[in-house]
Amino acid sequence: MLKYLVPIGLFAALVGFLYFGLGRDKQTLPSPLIGKSAPVFELTRLEDPAKTFSNAELAGKPYVLNVWGTWCVGCRQEHGALLEIARRGEVPIVGLNWNDDREAALGWLQQLGNPYAVTAFDGEGRAAIDWGVYGAPETFLVGANGTVIKKHIAPLTVEIWEQEFVPLLPQAKAGSP
């Protein structure tokens, strides 16, 4: 008899989770990282597996960390916005190429243009886990003192950049959270 109750039990659990997800507004709910210092990673550079890059090298400077992958349609969508932001040169963009294929990622940048000052290759997703990456694309703003100031999930647009990131830039440069 009990087995006929299994489907509705599973479904109730699913609805419970969805309700939970609904209650948590992922976009405005601060990531646990906000106000804390950015996790340090040391990864190989996308263009050259022999060279490494660590975000510790950027200490003292604000930067944007953008998590992307060639398999991610949202990243394709935001790419134009990233190019525009990079062109404005307000703050350097560091790419975190996540769960990707090095060749494909390089081809992508060659084909679509490269908005990144430097791209770290996170093939196994270790850095992404430290950063609490939920899904690509995600974009973080890190201040000069190394604290995470802002996290944006979903494709970035120039509009979002101007409304949500630009006002935080002075704070990012000053370095106090």
Add this chain to the structure above:
Amino acid sequence: MAAELGHFALILAFCLSLPQAFFGLMGAHWRRPHWIALANRAVAGQWVFTLFSFACLSYVFYQNDFSVLYVAQNSNSELPTFYRFAAVWGAHEGSLLLWLLVQVTWALGVAAFSGNMPQQMTSRVLGVLGLISAGFALFILLTSNPFLRLWPAAPDGRDLNPLLQDPALAIHPPMLYIGYVGFSVPFAFAVAAMLEGKLDSIWARWVRPWATVAWMFLTCGIALGSWWAYYELGWGGWWFWDPVENASFMPWLIGTALIHSLAATEKRGLFKSWTLLLSITAFSLSLLGTFLVRSGVIESVHAFASDPGRGLFILSFLGVCVGGALGLYAWRAPLFRSNAGFSPVSRESFLLFNNILLVGATAVILIGTTYPMFMDAFGLDKVSVGPPYFEAMFLVPMLPMVFLLAPGMHAAWKKASFESTKKILAVLLVVAVVLALVVSVGVYGWKSVMTIVGLTAAFWVAGAALVDPISRWRKGHSLPASIIGMSVAHFGLAMFIVGATTVESYKQETDLSLKPGQSAEHAGFTFTMTQLSDVKGPNYEAVQSEVVITRDGKQVAVVHPQKRVYRVQKNAMTEAGIDAHWNRDLFVAMGEPLGGDAWSLRLQYKPMVRFIWLGAAVMALGGLIAICDRRYRKRVTVDEGAAAAAGAKTA
């Protein structure tokens, strides 16, 4: 004015869905023919008003009436007329109205083609469909009204997302919706059977064509989406395991399981409660899928949460529809015990395996898609799930399923001995292995064991699919449409596997820079960029290059890839130049200007890639042939129904 009329018509449509639900369900329950007749009228009325409402929205798009908020958000004075109509379902509000229109059209179809069913059954089905459309109409009216005015009117619109300005993608959502919503019909049949407390072979025979038609449209819709992604995203991939794609793939897998389970229910009166569960699940996943896509709890965990009112409504609606159906299931399913037995080696067993493996594959995808969300809910580590997970895990259930398919098609009901077919299946397997070796090693070169395994599976399935109809035909036996349909659909699956295996094993890609006059070698072809030119489209500017492709000095093709910038949204879009051939595509996409006249170009050689979509089309064709079977049109008498229910009549 048109917007207000459309809004009003939508309210009327909602008002009519309530009597459809009430009179449909209660008329059947209390056996009142007048009420049942009323429910039928309500269906027709609701369809007329929904169609009118949809026509009004199309008209304001055609007029480019930017005093309507939804039009201002999704159209532009320069948008070509064709895309103004496609823009109707270019965003959330309009696509929900399309969903509703499709929903009531299916209900109208049930009302029109139910001549061979008892009135009470039809009435209950229409009642359940009425409840669903009431929920949707209310959802649109309360949270997603496309007819809202914008005052003062916008001087011009923000234009349709350039990604959507493409013929394949313009018809992709309607196809997908016809499939998604189509599963509401088996869902309604399942609920009706549970309410009635009766489920027999005749019931399965009524449901089968509906389930198959829904599955066909979903197959076409998914294939169109994949084809679009291939040439429009400029990347040459055909499947990304994106949450949006997964959302459409899950109901497809369950729908596939359902049409197979229905076969066992019809022929042998087996798997009844399982069939019910699959009917409910297919539609539940469709509901979940559409909402995940359009308001997205997953893709944009964001959009779902960004409008809590919308999200809560959706969730409540899901809870009522699916929760109600599953509650009914927990209560009524014990009634539907099957008493027919079958031996471990029989077609029943193979169908059972097919079902378990398909459901397993769905679970793999569901877990992969929602896992990050669950981990988040538990406050555990954030975990990422990417294509590598899906690619590896999806094969675990799928590979055995494909290999079981060939013997499964030839297994007899009840108890299969394989005496007569053992030899031919073994011969076919040997031929398949040889063919796989010839194609992989002989034509393209050694790649990996998985390539050989994939091709062997495909050739074996293809062979096994052809044997049965050919031997029947040679022996002069009758060849019912359902058998031909099954063979064609399985042959389509084999074509798909050939395409997917070959292209994934032997694709060749390269990125390089070319100036007009320069050429490059790739995959045995010479690509020469002959000229660059500026092209002006109706709402975009583009740089177009002309690339001449030659092989051994002979011209093969001239392609014209473009890099477009749409004026309003400023998005850069890649229009790939593709030379399509039955056994390979040559794909040229423009990248970035590299200074001077030089451009980065992506050149790809994609062997057999057409077989992926062709295979899907052939699968859908198989479904179409199967529903033409004569027995679905035959009026079934009550006696025959009783006999079949008793298991006396088996085929």
